[in-house]
Amino acid sequence: MNSLEWAKLLRLLYADLLSVKKMQKPDKIYLDNPNLLYALASRPVKIGTARETFVVNQLGYMNDVVYGKKTGDFKVNGRYTLEVGGEGKSYDQIADLPDSYILADGIETPYRHKLPIWIVGFLY
Structure with a gap:
């Protein structure tokens, strides 16, 4: 799997980068590019x-x-907690966490800690 990540086909995510568990298996596996999802999928x-x-x-x-893991979908640079969802995604999972945001699909403008998902496209 590490070879597939090196070839930029997979993205392996771990919850704790400091533990020995990282040597065993990743916590989440994503295709590296969302276009690959649609190109390879046999179902919707x-x-x-x-x-x-x-x-x-x-x-x-x-x-x-x-x-x-339990505190949002992703942690970025050890500081920002992100929860990804649709327009109706609630703050329940990240309510008490500092520097936490929802990246919501289906919205055009930010409101409080809810940002439109397309905004991360400007970071590439």
């Missing part, structure tokens, strides 16, 4: 998977992205 692609793949692809280029 789940929109949540496409959203998360897009975010990991765009943020992972210049940032350290780890799997958030």
Whole structure:
């Protein structure tokens, strides 16, 4: 799997980069590019998977992205907690966390800690 990540076909995410567990298996596996999802899928692609793949692809280029486990979908650069979802995504999972944001599909403008998902495309 590490060879597929090196070839930029997969993106392997770990929850804890400091533990020995990293040598065993990743916590989450994503295709490196969301276009690969649609090119290789034999069934309709789940929109949540496409959203998360897009975010990991765009943020992972210049940032350290780890799997958030129970505290959001992703942790970026050890500081920002991100939850990815649709327009109706609630703040429940990240309500009490500092520097936490929702990247929401289906919205055009930011509101409080809810940002449109397309904005991460400018970071690539």
